Amino acid sequence: MTRTSGDFRGRRALALGAGTATVALLLAACGGGDGDDGASPTAGGTAAESSIDCSVFDQFGDLQGKTVTVYTSIVDPESQSHIDSYKPFEACTGVTISYEGSREFEAQLPVRIQAGNPPDIAIVNQPGSLRTLVNRFDAVKPVPDAVKQEVEENFSQSWIDYGTVDGTLYAAPYDANVKSFVWYSPKAFKDAGYEVPKTWDELMTLTAKIQSDTGNPPWCAGVESGDATGWPGTDWVEDMVLRFAGIDVYNKWVDHEIPFNDPQIIDAWDKAGDILKSDKYVNAGLGDVSSIATTAWSSAGLGITQGTCWLHRAANFYAAQWPEGTDISEDGDVWAFYLPAQIEDEHPVLVGGPFIAALADRPEVQAFQTYLASTDWSNEKAKVSASGWVSANKHLDPSLLNNDFDRYVYGVLTDPKTVAGYDASDQMPSEVGAGTFWTGIVNWLTGQSTQQVADTIEASWPASS
Amino acid sequence: MTTTPQASLPAQTLTLNQRAAKVRRRLSNPWASGIAIVLAILWTLPTLGLLITSFRTQTDINASGWWTVFGKIFTGDANFTLENYDTALHGSTTNLAQFFVNSIVITLPSVVIPISIALLAAYAFAWIDFPGRDWLFVAVFALQVVPIQVTMIPLLRAYVSWGIGGSFWSVWLSHSIFALPLAIFLLHNFMKDIPRSLVEAATMDGAGHVKIFFRVVFPLMVPAIAAFGIFQFLWVWNDLLVALVFVGGRPDVAPLTVRVAELSGTRGGQWHLLSAGAFISMVVPLIVFVSLQRYFVRGLLAGSVKG
Numbered sequence: 124m125t126r127t128s129g130d131f132r133g134r135r136a137l138a139l140g141a142g143t144a145t146v147a148l149l150l151a152a153c154g155g156g157d158g159d160d161g162a163s164p165t166a167g168g169t170a171a172e173s174s175i176d177c178s179v180f181d182q183f184g185d186l187q188g189k190t191v192t193v194y195t196s197i198v199d200p201e202s203q204s205h206i207d208s209y210k211p212f213e214a215c216t217g218v219t220i221s222y223e224g225s226r227e228f229e230a231q232l233p234v235r236i237q238a239g240n241p242p243d244i245a246i247v248n249q250p251g252s253l254r255t256l257v258n259r260f261d262a263v264k265p266v267p268d269a270v271k272q273e274v275e276e277n278f279s280q281s282w283i284d285y286g287t288v289d290g291t292l293y294a295a296p297y298d299a300n301v302k303s304f305v306w307y308s309p310k311a312f313k314d315a316g317y318e319v320p321k322t323w324d325e326l327m328t329l330t331a332k333i334q335s336d337t338g339n340p341p342w343c344a345g346v347e348s349g350d351a352t353g354w355p356g357t358d359w360v361e362d363m364v365l366r367f368a369g370i371d372v373y374n375k376w377v378d379h380e381i382p383f384n385d386p387q388i389i390d391a392w393d394k395a396g397d398i399l400k401s402d403k404y405v406n407a408g409l410g411d412v413s414s415i416a417t418t419a420w421s422s423a424g425l426g427i428t429q430g431t432c433w434l435h436r437a438a439n440f441y442a443a444q445w446p447e448g449t450d451i452s453e454d455g456d457v458w459a460f461y462l463p464a465q466i467e468d469e470h471p472v473l474v475g476g477p478f479i480a481a482l483a484d485r486p487e488v489q490a491f492q493t494y495l496a497s498t499d500w501s502n503e504k505a506k507v508s509a510s511g512w513v514s515a516n517k518h519l520d521p522s523l524l525n526n527d528f529d530r531y532v533y534g535v536l537t538d539p540k541t542v543a544g545y546d547a548s549d550q551m552p553s554e555v556g557a558g559t560f561w562t563g564i565v566n567w568l569t570g571q572s573t574q575q576v577a578d579t580i581e582a583s584w585p586a587s588s
Numbered sequence: 589m590t591t592t593p594q595a596s597l598p599a600q601t602l603t604l605n606q607r608a609a610k611v612r613r614r615l616s617n618p619w620a621s622g623i624a625i626v627l628a629i630l631w632t633l634p635t636l637g638l639l640i641t642s643f644r645t646q647t648d649i650n651a652s653g654w655w656t657v658f659g660k661i662f663t664g665d666a667n668f669t670l671e672n673y674d675t676a677l678h679g680s681t682t683n684l685a686q687f688f689v690n691s692i693v694i695t696l697p698s699v700v701i702p703i704s705i706a707l708l709a710a711y712a713f714a715w716i717d718f719p720g721r722d723w724l725f726v727a728v729f730a731l732q733v734v735p736i737q738v739t740m741i742p743l744l745r746a747y748v749s750w751g752i753g754g755s756f757w758s759v760w761l762s763h764s765i766f767a768l769p770l771a772i773f774l775l776h777n778f779m780k781d782i783p784r785s786l787v788e789a790a791t792m793d794g795a796g797h798v799k800i801f802f803r804v805v806f807p808l809m810v811p812a813i814a815a816f817g818i819f820q821f822l823w824v825w826n827d828l829l830v831a832l833v834f835v836g837g838r839p840d841v842a843p844l845t846v847r848v849a850e851l852s853g854t855r856g857g858q859w860h861l862l863s864a865g866a867f868i869s870m871v872v873p874l875i876v877f878v879s880l881q882r883y884f885v886r887g888l889l890a891g892s893v894k895g
Contacts, residue, residue: 198837198850199680206681225837226850234833238744240753349856421857422650444857446647 175499177215180490182269187217189487194235194242195477196228204512208504212494218487236262241482244491246297248477249549250285251556256480257288264484265291266492273496277516285545286478294478295496298504299515301532302358302438302473302546303365304459308427309452319460321467323366327397333433334403342398343407343432344415345423346564353561355420356568357548358473359395359436365471365544366464367391377547379584383555384577392573399568407432416568428456436462438475439532442511451510451528458528461535470538475546476515515543552585559583642863643668649860672864676851679861682839684847684868691825691843691872693756694835698763698824699817705764706771706816707809711801713772714779715787725776731769739765740833747834756841758834763824771816778812779805814883818876825873844869 180186197205202224209220223242225231229252235241241262247253257263266274274283274295286294305326312319315336320326333341346356364373368387375381376388398404399415406414408431409423421444426432428449435441439459442451450456464471479495481488494500501516505523513524513533521530535541548556563576640654645667660666677684712718713725743765747758782805790800828845835841837850848865852858 197854199682199853201854203681221838223836223838224850224854225832225846226852226854226856227832227837231832231836234741234744235836237741238748238753240744240748419650419859421855421859425647425650440855 175211175215175503179269179493179497179499180212180216183216183486183490183493186487186490188219189217189485190219190221191244191488191491192221192242193223193244193246194228194232195222195224195246196226196248197246198224198226201509204504204508207507208500209491209494211499211503212491216487216490218491220491232256233260236260236482243481243483243485243488244495245480245482246477247294247480249475249556250478250545251550251553253286253294253478253480254288255553257293262482263293263480264482265293266295266481266496267484267489269489269493270295270496273493273498277496277498277501277518279515279517279543281543281545282515285550294480295492296515297477297479297495299474299476299513299536300438300440301513301536302475303362303462303471303535304437304439304441304532305462306424306427306435306437306441306457306459307433308430308456309454309458310456311427311430311433313454320463322463323394323465326463330398330404330434337433339431340403340405340407341433342405343409343418343423343426343435344399344405345409345418345420346415346568347417347419348421351557351561352416353564354548355423355437356399356415356564357556357560358438358546359399360392360564361544361547362436362462362471362473363391363394364388364547365473365542366462366469367394370471370542370544373544373547377545377550379551383581383584384574389573389577392577396567396573413569416565439513439528440511442528443509451526453527459531468540469542470535470540471542471544472535473546474515474536474543475549554583554585555580638863638866641860642672642867643670644860645669645671646860672861673868676861676864676868680847682847684844686839687842687844687847688872690841691845691869694759694763694831694843695821695824697756697760698767699820701760701764702767702771702820703775703813703817706768706775707806707813708801709768709772710775710779711797711805713776714782715800715805716797728769729773732773736766736830744834754835754838754841756835759831762830762834763820763827766830767820767823771820774816775809775812778809782808811883814880818880818883821876822873825869 193209195202195205202222206220206222209222212218213220228245229248232241232245232247236256237260245256247256253263271292274286274292278296282296283292286292286296307319315333317329317333318325320329330341344355344359346353348354361373364376364387368376368391372381372385372387376383376385381387400412402411405412406418408426408429409415409418415423420437424432424435424437424441424444425446427435428446437459441459445451445457452458461470461472479492481492498516498518501514501519502523504512504514505519505525508525510525510529513529513536515536517537519533521533524530524533536543548560550556551560559580563580566579567573567576637654640657641649644654644657648667657666709728713721743762744753744758747753747761752758752761786804787800790804795803825843826845827843828849831843831846832849835843837846848862848869851861851865
């Protein structure tokens with residue numbers, strides 16, 4: 124009896140204790156809400172120490188203590204150099220830049236716009252999504268005059284056009300990447316006596332030669348990229364369209380003025396097939412043609428450092444994928460050559476890059492937009508960036524770039540002979556550019572013919588555009 | 589008052605023991621054991637693979653599958669490293685501890701708020717007679733079928749207009765809203781199981797609703813609360829969607845899941861870190877589950893057999 128009543132008392136004490144704890148936690152929960160309204164504006168630094176010309180921002184008035192929110196898809200570890208590159212602006216104006224990166228950026232941005240709390244600045248990754256933001260959500264503010272001046276001063280007309288929707292400039296280019304490169308190992312080339320090809324025919328001859336010398340496929344490729352699987356393959360096709368159909372056809376193709384399955388496109392696409400669908404030429408060290416569809420794009424080219432693969436077509440940002448300690452130099456472990464066109468004098472280049480869309484027009488947001496479009500920002504960003512960052516800004520000081528490879532990329536990008544074609548899949552409506560074009564690549568690699576795939580994609584083109 | 593729980597407790601243990609014995613007899617079939625073991629192995633295999641992968645070097649992960657490790661252990665070629673854990677923990681600009689704290693700050697109120705409210709609601713539904721009670725209960729129960737995805741944009745819009753968008757309040761409230769229908773339903777069913785005589789006896793002794801709730805009902809509900817608490821804790825701790833939509837990815841509010849989802853880098857090139865990240869975020873739920881597992885099983889049994 125005593126034992127059980129003691130037991131009961133114990134239980135009651137436990138119950139009371141638990142009840143009190145519940146209440147206490149609830150109170151704690153209520154109390155905790157006050158301090159976390161996000162980035163409370165901390166007093167910015169004084170307008171003293173700064174490596175840039177601060178007087179540019181005087182026209183926007185006193186901005187001390189204001190906050191600008193930036194939303195991007197750039198996350199750790201790449202994000203740090205972006206945050207650092209904003210510091211001179213913060214020092215100048217006393218504005219706090221609140222940076223938020225998310226890999227779910229594309230899905231979350233429309234949600235936030237519809238819910239009524241858009242970020243001030245969104246760094247959108249494609250002209251296609253910029254157009255959607257302007258047309259469907261009416262969310263983007265046209266750039267102020269100060270930004271327009273900077274953009275016209277610093278960027279070539281084609282880049283300005285990508286940020287323009289229906290004749291109005293909505294967004295300045297942010298940074299750039301260049302996709303028309305073939306990675307190779309200069310050391311291995313030197314040992315085997317191979318030369319870097321200058322024309323498409325030379326490239327195909329070299330491919331055949333490596334194949335007959337080694338008995339193994341020379342090219343390695345991979346298009347697997349989670350729910351974006353297929354995109355590296357679309358870059359292949361786009362590069363071929365630029366080379367064999369020309370920039371005018373390319374632009375018409377992007378705007379759907381000619382059908383997706385136009386004979387010129389099919390012909391160009393088949394040029395990619397000469398390599399990617401030939402069991403003799405792919406897939407070095409990884410399997411047969413269909414293994415391209417299942418190989419991760421990020422690891423597909425690593426065979427070059429292991430001696431199993433000779434050639435890998437990938438963008439300049441593939442530089443970040445090489446294992447630590449790889450010597451990226453013109454006579455080192457890896458380097459890239461420009462994917463040649465039909466003749467040596469032609470320089471079509473496939474490019475990509477995000478744009479700075481402002482969703483608010485407060486003075487501090489416009490001041491920050493002006494900073495991001497300026498050469499000052501490009502130079503600051505170049506100083507703090509790790510390898511793999513370039514901008515299309517014509518006035519960027521190349522000596523500030525991280526390494527020789529970035530300088531080489533910048534050279535290709537700003538070469539007057541260069542004809543830049545912006546990544547087609549990023550400009551097409553997302554049903555195609557981020558849908559059937561991607562899946563089409565997988566179907567193409569796993570057996571369907573070029574015609575079949577192109578017909579399917581054409582049929583999926585949304586009627587309205 | 590003192591005699592009733594004393595009488596009911598041994599009775600309950602007896603039936604439990606009887607039931608356990610019955611189940612044990614039925615499951616002692618060698619075939620059943622064999623199937624159970626096979627299922628257990630199949631179930632654990634992916635986790636094992638993840639665990640092994642998290643200790644492999646980046647080059648190995650890219651080059652071959654985790655199962656090749658077993659062959660390599662015999663030949664002595666196996667390489668293991670803690671580097672993935674190091675990068676996942678310290679490789680970012682914000683210390684991972686910050687995200688741990690955020691996750692805890694998000695999870696605790698999101699567990700406590702719905703349980704507190706659901707306990708009171710379940711008590712009312714079970715022991716207080718008021719008009720329309722059954723209809724109201726059916727309505728609450730029916731709310732479970734509303735998929736949370738359709739509520740997100742309207743909810744976010746409401747939070748923004750109340751001025752709490754992007755703060756912890758929005759996740760606490762959202763998780764509570766999403767958890768309440770199930771919590772009320774479950775706790776109500778547990779509460780119904782308490783013998784009516786017990787509550788009546790307390791009323792006879794002059795106890796009001798508050799006293800009955802805290803002195804009689806609450807102690808008997810502890811296993812049920814623990815069981816639902818674990819459920820809710822695991823769901824909130826592992827949640828990515830709600831956190832991403834309502835608070836976003838700013839380091840001062842984002843939970844661990846948001847960080848783990850971003851471990852692979854801007855272009856997904858660093859996916860070899862994900863397995864290590866998964867195990868880091870798994871540590872807390874594992875501790876919670878193992879330490880409260882006793883209640884979990886008891887709570888499940890109590891609910892399923894009597895209802």
